[in-house]
Amino acid sequence: MLHWSREHGHVGRLVGLDPDRAALARARRRADIEWVEGTAAGTSWQAEFDLATMTGHAFQFLVTDDDVRSSLAAIRAALRVGGRFAFETRHPQARAWEAWNPSNVSDFTDAVGRALRLWHEVEAVADGVVTFTGTVAEPNGAVLRNDRTSLRFLDVATLDALLAEAGFEVEARYGDWHRGPVTPASQEIITIARHM
Incomplete structure (x- = not known):
């Protein structure tokens, strides 16, 4: 996603965060992006970004409420007020x-x-x-x-409660990659949450 953003005209700061050293070694071939080893919960950025994303269903690796809470707190801290956090998780249904x-x-x-x-x-x-x-x-x-690996499958209500508790407001929610609504047949829960 960061490579795509750069190739499509983003000229500002782009930072990739990943705990996987091998993945980072491959990613670092691209020198016009800042690469950081770690997890969201382990960061200490303060109001430095307008957008944070988690791709590849990475949100599901947060298997406990404490994992989710600590990650959301760090992500919110890293965002400027009004900044967005976009991520997807597989719908448990x-x-x-x-x-x-x-x-x-x-x-x-x-x-x-x-x-x-x-x-x-x-x-x-x-x-x-x-x-x-x-x-x-x-x-x-x-x-x-x-x-x-262990992955957590959160339903919409639990996900929204954790987001609200962390100081996020759900701005948009989709059930597929074509921006369709979340329905009983949805495979995904795609969320754009705003730092309040």
Whole structure:
């Protein structure tokens, strides 16, 4: 997203924040963007930005209320009054995790042209938190990497309560990437929240 912003004319300060050193090493190939290792909760920016985003369903990695609260507090502190926080999370009603099983293998090519396979296997679903393992392998099945992850699926009411508590007002909400409303069939909860 930051690369896209720069390539489409943004001339101001752009900062990327990520706890993954390998991802940052790849990102730092782009020197016209400031790259910071860490998490939202670990930052100490004060009223420095007009917009903060979390992409790739990263918000779901905040699995406890305390995780959400500390991240939202830091994001709000980093924004100027009236600044926006935009993010997406999978809608729990869609039960996306039910398709995360080894029979749902996807083949892809990585950034250096290497053919790979990816599949997931859910271990547990409890209190809105889904724990699963993602496996990356060569096309012949030789495993290269296993990652165990937990994601939280928040419903709209809980999400809005946490945002309000942190001093945000929901400015816009969408249920898909075409700006459709959140409906019983929505796969996503896409939120733009304003620092009050």
